[in-house]
Amino acid sequence: MARMTDHLGRPIVVVTGIGVVTSLGVGKTDNWAALTAGKSGIHPITRFPTDHLNTRISGTVDFLASSDRGASALTYELAETTAHEAIAEAGLDVANFGGPLFLASPPVELDWSERFSLYASGSEDIGPERLLAIARGLNSLDVFQTSQFGSIADRLSDSLGATGLPITLSTACASGATAIQLGVEAIRRGECDRALSIGADGSVTAEALIRFSLLSALSTQNDMPERASKPFSKDRDGFVIAEGAGALVLESLESAVGRGANVLGVLRGCGEKADDFHRTRSKPDGSPAIATVRAALQDAGMSEGEIEYVNAHGTSTPENDKMEHLSLSTVFGERIRDIPVSSNKSMIGHTLSAAGAVEAAFSLMTMREGVVPPTINYDNPDPAIDLDVVPNVKRSADISSVISNSFGFGGQNACLVLTREPV
Amino acid sequence: MNPQDVVITGIGLVSCLGEGIDAHWEKLTAGRPAPVLDENRFAPYTVHPLPEIDWGLQIAKRGDQRQMETWQRLGTYAAGLALDDAAIKPDLDLCATMDMVVAAGGGERDETVDAAILAQSLTRDDLGVLLNEQLTTELRPTLFLAQLSNLLAGNISIVHKVTGSSRTFMGEEGAGVAAIETAAARIRCGQSTHVLVGGAFQTEHHDMLLGYELAGYLHRGPWKPVWQRQGSEGGGVVTGSGAAFLVLESRQHAEQRGRTAYARLGTVASGRSRRNRDDLGAEISKLLAKAGAENGGMLAISGASGAHKATAAERAALEGVSGLEPRAFGSLTGHLKEAQFPFAVALAALAAFKKQAYPAFDQQAEQAFAGSTDAVLATTVGYHQFEGMALVHATD
Numbered sequence: 159m160a161r162m163t164d165h166l167g168r169p170i171v172v173v174t175g176i177g178v179v180t181s182l183g184v185g186k187t188d189n190w191a192a193l194t195a196g197k198s199g200i201h202p203i204t205r206f207p208t209d210h211l212n213t214r215i216s217g218t219v220d221f222l223a224s225s226d227r228g229a230s231a232l233t234y235e236l237a238e239t240t241a242h243e244a245i246a247e248a249g250l251d252v253a254n255f256g257g258p259l260f261l262a263s264p265p266v267e268l269d270w271s272e273r274f275s276l277y278a279s280g281s282e283d284i285g286p287e288r289l290l291a292i293a294r295g296l297n298s299l300d301v302f303q304t305s306q307f308g309s310i311a312d313r314l315s316d317s318l319g320a321t322g323l324p325i326t327l328s329t330a331c332a333s334g335a336t337a338i339q340l341g342v343e344a345i346r347r348g349e350c351d352r353a354l355s356i357g358a359d360g361s362v363t364a365e366a367l368i369r370f371s372l373l374s375a376l377s378t379q380n381d382m383p384e385r386a387s388k389p390f391s392k393d394r395d396g397f398v399i400a401e402g403a404g405a406l407v408l409e410s411l412e413s414a415v416g417r418g419a420n421v422l423g424v425l426r427g428c429g430e431k432a433d434d435f436h437r438t439r440s441k442p443d444g445s446p447a448i449a450t451v452r453a454a455l456q457d458a459g460m461s462e463g464e465i466e467y468v469n470a471h472g473t474s475t476p477e478n479d480k481m482e483h484l485s486l487s488t489v490f491g492e493r494i495r496d497i498p499v500s501s502n503k504s505m506i507g508h509t510l511s512a513a514g515a516v517e518a519a520f521s522l523m524t525m526r527e528g529v530v531p532p533t534i535n536y537d538n539p540d541p542a543i544d545l546d547v548v549p550n551v552k553r554s555a556d557i558s559s560v561i562s563n564s565f566g567f568g569g570q571n572a573c574l575v576l577t578r579e580p581v
Numbered sequence: 582m583n584p585q586d587v588v589i590t591g592i593g594l595v596s597c598l599g600e601g602i603d604a605h606w607e608k609l610t611a612g613r614p615a616p617v618l619d620e621n622r623f624a625p626y627t628v629h630p631l632p633e634i635d636w637g638l639q640i641a642k643r644g645d646q647r648q649m650e651t652w653q654r655l656g657t658y659a660a661g662l663a664l665d666d667a668a669i670k671p672d673l674d675l676c677a678t679m680d681m682v683v684a685a686g687g688g689e690r691d692e693t694v695d696a697a698i699l700a701q702s703l704t705r706d707d708l709g710v711l712l713n714e715q716l717t718t719e720l721r722p723t724l725f726l727a728q729l730s731n732l733l734a735g736n737i738s739i740v741h742k743v744t745g746s747s748r749t750f751m752g753e754e755g756a757g758v759a760a761i762e763t764a765a766a767r768i769r770c771g772q773s774t775h776v777l778v779g780g781a782f783q784t785e786h787h788d789m790l791l792g793y794e795l796a797g798y799l800h801r802g803p804w805k806p807v808w809q810r811q812g813s814e815g816g817g818v819v820t821g822s823g824a825a826f827l828v829l830e831s832r833q834h835a836e837q838r839g840r841t842a843y844a845r846l847g848t849v850a851s852g853r854s855r856r857n858r859d860d861l862g863a864e865i866s867k868l869l870a871k872a873g874a875e876n877g878g879m880l881a882i883s884g885a886s887g888a889h890k891a892t893a894a895e896r897a898a899l900e901g902v903s904g905l906e907p908r909a910f911g912s913l914t915g916h917l918k919e920a921q922f923p924f925a926v927a928l929a930a931l932a933a934f935k936k937q938a939y940p941a942f943d944q945q946a947e948q949a950f951a952g953s954t955d956a957v958l959a960t961t962v963g964y965h966q967f968e969g970m971a972l973v974h975a976t977d
Contacts, residue, residue: 206709206712207707207709207710207713208713209710209713209714210710210713210714210717211713211717263751265685265687265688265729265730265731265751266688267688267690267788268788268791268795270698270708270712273695273699274699274702274708277699277702277703278702278703284696284699284700285692285695285696285699285700285787286692286695286696286787286788286791287787288699289699289787289791290626290787290790290791290794293791293794293795293797294794294797294815296795296796296797299796301795302795302796302965305791305792305795306752306753306792306965306966307686307730307751307752307753307756308751308752308753308755308756308963308966308967309966311752312752312853312966312967315853316855322851322852322853323755323758323759323762323851323852323853323967323968323969324752324755324853325750325752325759325763326750326751326752326756327748327749327750327751328685328730328731328749328751329731329734329747329748329749330729330731330735333731336748340748340763343767343772344766346770346772347766347767347770347772348770349766364709364712364713364716365712365716368713368716368717368720369720369725370725371717372717372720372722372725373722373725373726430746430747431744431745431746432681432734432735432738432743432744432745432746432747433738433744434738434739434742434743434744435739436739437648437726437732437735437736437739438726446744566731567726567729567731567732567735568726568729568731568732568734568735568747569735569738569739569744569747570731570734570735570747570748570749
């Protein structure tokens with residue numbers, strides 16, 4: 159009989175279901191076809207006017223029923239859509255999942271469309287006092303729910319039949335990876351046989367875009383949207399804001415084998431380390447990112463020599479890509495030149511709270527399909543970043559182990575180690 | 582005694598009653614504890630305002646203070662109090678290996694900018710363009726981060742150097758419950774040795790009140806204690822600004838560094854009753870049993886918000902257990918949202934540590950309690966969703 163516990167005697171955690179939505183489409187099949195074809199999902203923004211904006215491109219998901227119904231509704235639909243794909247693939251009941259839910263989602267605020275319509279429906283008072291006076295008379299929970307941080311997970315728990323108190327979390331751009339880590343830890347503690355980890359983000363609004371713009375974080379290469387996200391290139395000038403979701407059904411190997419489920423990959427290790435340097439800049443020596451990757455390897459019981467592919471955070475900001483190269487070359491030494499390191503964000507943009515989950519999903523598919531998705535738009539390599547970024551064209555490769563990096567504003571860093579086989 | 586028991590070795594509190602455990606203990610055990618109220622600023626709503634705080638005592642650099650709106654500053658401040666109290670703050674190695682789970686809200690928007698946009702919205706048809714015009718020119722670039730949910734934890738890392746890990750949970754009171762439950766579970770199974778956990782809420786902002794009032798949850802009219810708001814105008818919740826952070830450690834870790842714990846954190850039970858279908862009272866009773874309070878005979882530090890349905894259900898469930906004497910601290914501090922459960926656990930730990938019960942916080946609706954505080958219950962039933970409880974034990 160196969161071993162059911164890892165090097166520390168903990169239950170081995172495997173993936174039995176994967177779901178994904180990005181600007182490239184709904185579901186694994188469409189996404190994988192586009193991703194390996196080097197196709198970009200980045201396009202001009204049509205959801206809201208772009209007058210006065212420096213950035214007029216994004217990777218929004220415009221093809222769902224909720225795409226024009228505000229951040230809360232779209233985030234919910236993204237999460238539920240990927241959850242259904244993942245749970246169905248795992249051979250479980252999409253209305254009765256029977257395990258806890260960990261949801262990475264963007265912080266919610268009342269949408270401007272709601273503010274405008276509430277304000278216009280009154281005539282007394284001005285400013286926020288009027289909104290409060292009107293709120294008192296509202297006879298519906300719909301608007302209220304969009305202002306509650308716990309609402310999306312609460313409704314998802316109902317719809318999917320998740321158990322217990324759902325956890326909604328944010329670790330900025332590392333959120334999706336943290337959701338997976340929480341699921342892994344719960345299974346390792348023996349609290350459950352399976353868990354559902356989702357990262358979902360449908361929060362591209364004018365205000366969200368303006369906020370990131372004011373931090374000079376976004377690419378302004380509006381003229382050729384599909385060319386704007388260019389991780390590791392010399393002329394990279396910021397990330398492209400995007401939407402999407404990724405969902406994983408995590409399960410103890412014992413449970414998966416016991417019910418005859420198809421094992422899609424292994425969540426072998428998770429690492430994290432916070433940065434105390436600055437709110438948007440990482441410590442110049444890269445030590446938190448380095449510690450994050452090393453912690454993940456240690457948790458997985460693996461050495462850096464055993465990693466065959468890096469699914470990079472690769473945001474296409476000048477700062478991140480430089481720091482990520484520094485940390486990878488520190489951890490892997492000279493060997494980093496021989497390891498393929500590609501950035502899914504070159505095609506799908508930065509899906510923020512969802513990124514860690516979406517990219518974990520793609521990391522698993524990379525191993526399963528034996529194909530490494532490329533880093534597109536790599537025409538002017540940054541000479542200071544000496545990496546094999548799998549430039550522009552996919553590559554066939556037998557990959558059995560991956561690390562997936564996520565580094566967030568606010569200093570929250572997470573790294574996942576995924577492997578193909580449980581051993 | 583189990584070396585992986587979870588003990589509470591540091592507490593940081595801020596509320597309208599003051600800051601720190603001594604100020605709170607003194608005010609809460611005064612013969613007739615009294616709330617601090619501001620009935621005018623947000624009329625018709627009453628709020629429990631922040632006390633005067635010298636931010637520099639915990640956030641030394643003014644530059645750091647400027648990078649945070651009040652909510653983040655409040656949480657960072659209270660986290661510093663807890664770290665100081667546990668004697669962790671001066672030890673950079675302990676900080677660097679310390680895990681952190683913050684229960685966060687966020688969204689302290691610029692009310693002046695918003696009000697100007699709303700005013701102009703009545704005379705414009707191109708609302709999208711109006712937004713772009715105004716937000717690109719009027720928003721302070723750093724405001725985004727200064728009010729962003731995960732940046733409370735980010736600032737705690739920057740200011741106090743807690744960097745073992747940093748996780749932010751969201752979801753009103755449930756976030757506070759899950760934060761403590763997760764932190765305790767990680768310690769019990771060896772995934773963590775010491776964790777900073779807590780939350781903050783700064784209610785003195787219209788958007789923070791709006792978050793309740795969109796479903797009519799706020800109490801209006803003259804102030805009343807939590808248990809006496811049924812049937813009054815409005816929804817029953819009176820909010821407060823405040824924060825509670827705890828240092829949780831494994832018993833072994835605390836003993837090895839020679840620290841005396843306030844209390845041991847026993848079972849933490851959480852739930853998500855489907856309130857449109859399930860009987861909330863029955864679900865709360867189940868949680869009481871799960872937490873180990875089904876035999877009563879103890880003090881129950883209740884996080885009841887005053888929200889009519891949830892508060893009535895909690896009261897009935899507590900009354901269903903003989904000798905379970907409630908103390909709804911919300912009558913004195915107001916509802917602290919994400920910080921409500923950490924605050925409840927902190928007050929329970931203090932009663933266990935001091936071997937003394939709190940007097941009634943509400944002379945009419947609460948009874949004196951003469952029993953032991955060797956075990957004290959902490960409850961939080963969300964005003965709209967999510968429930969949690971914990972049993973806190975004296976250490977000896």
